[in-house]
Amino acid sequence: DAKTTQPPSMDCAEGRAANLPCNHSTISGNEYVYWYRQIHSQGPQYIIHGLKNNETNEMASLIITEDRKSSTLILPHATLRDTAVYYCIVRSRASKIIFGSGTRLSIRP
Amino acid sequence: AAGVIQSPRHLIKEKRETATLKCYPIPRHDTVYWYQQGPGQDPQFLISFYEKMQSDKGSIPDRFSAQQFSDYHSELNMSSLELGDSALYFCASSFGLAGAETQYFGPGTRLLVL
Numbered sequence: 001d002a003k004t005t006q007p008p009s010m011d012c013a014e015g016r017a018a019n020l021p022c023n024h025s026t027i028s029g030n031e032y033v034y035w036y037r038q039i040h041s042q043g044p045q046y047i048i049h050g051l052k053n054n055e056t057n058e059m060a061s062l063i064i065t066e067d068r069k070s071s072t073l074i075l076p077h078a079t080l081r082d083t084a085v086y087y088c089i090v091r092s093r094a095s096k097i098i099f100g101s102g103t104r105l106s107i108r109p
Numbered sequence: 110a111a112g113v114i115q116s117p118r119h120l121i122k123e124k125r126e127t128a129t130l131k132c133y134p135i136p137r138h139d140t141v142y143w144y145q146q147g148p149g150q151d152p153q154f155l156i157s158f159y160e161k162m163q164s165d166k167g168s169i170p171d172r173f174s175a176q177q178f179s180d181y182h183s184e185l186n187m188s189s190l191e192l193g194d195s196a197l198y199f200c201a202s203s204f205g206l207a208g209a210e211t212q213y214f215g216p217g218t219r220l221l222v223l
Contacts (some may be wrong), residue, residue, distance in 0.1 A: 034211075043113075043199050043214035044152065087151075096142060096165055097201075097212060099151040 004088045004100050011106040018075040020103050022088030025069040031092050033064060035073045038083040038102075044087065047073065077108050111135055113202050113215030121188050121221045130185040130218045134202030140164070141183040142212055144174060146197040159185055190222045 005023040012018040019070040024033065034049040048055055048062045050071075055062045061074040076084055114133040121126050134141055140159045142183035144152040154167035156196040169175075172190075176184045181202075187194060197219050 036214075038152075041197060041217070041219075043216050044201075046124060046211055046213060049211065093210070096154040096167060097144075097152075098154065101151060 004090055005101065006086075006088050006103045008101060009104040009106070011089075011108055012075075013108050014079060017078055018031045018078040018082065018105060018107070020073040020075075020086050020088070020105065021070065022073070023070045024088070024090045027068050027090050028092065031047075031090045032066075033062065033071050034089040034091060034097070035060070035062065036087045036089065037082075037088070039081075039084040045084075047086075078105075080107050080109065083107050113200055113213055115198075115200050115215040115218050117218060118216065119219050119221075121223065123136070123223055124189050124192065126222075128187045128190060128220060130187070130198050130200075130220070131222075132183045132200030132202075132215060134181050134200075135204075135213055138202035138213075139181055140203045140210070141177055141181070142201040143169075143183070143185050144199040144201065144214075146199065146217075147168055147193075148196070152197075152199060153190070156187070174196045175209065187220075192222050195220060195222045 035047040036044040038044045048060050050062045063072045085104050087102040116131045131201045142157040142166040143155040146152040156175050159164045161177045172188050175185045197217045199213045199214050199217045203210040
């Protein structure tokens, strides 16, 4: 599975949009981009995933560049409860998740 | 909606003892994954099962074994426990091996080896 690169930490003001970048320049055509987050030792929580097209659900939006070499997770209105480690994962079908170091997102009141 | 259930949630064992962790997947899910997360580390894949057969294996010590039962629940058996086995153990479940099936994680079992 492709390797991802994320900034180790970011912060965002409460109520603003949080934009978390991820580079995955070696992604293969059959690999999906997944985002999970882990809030303080809880089980990783699924957020969103996509293959080529941008995706949106009730939690977030996922923007994937046309060449698929990078993506951005957008939390539209960050709250204190969004403080967590966010993992960008690239994986092919039916494969295990290989977690990188993720981005530690802090939300400022 | 029903989620992945793990038991026990907390477990304290002595060195060289054995431990059994249980995972009950989301109903209709047939694939189970086990992950280990040491203190200050990211989760690491241990082993997975699909339809009761081992489907993939990661950095799982030989002292650990696991299986998936006919009702799709899974158990991780850990023997000759060492201090370094102290960690959070997560189970995740998904449906099927086709497509980018999403894994949903349980709350984890916190194992402390003294």
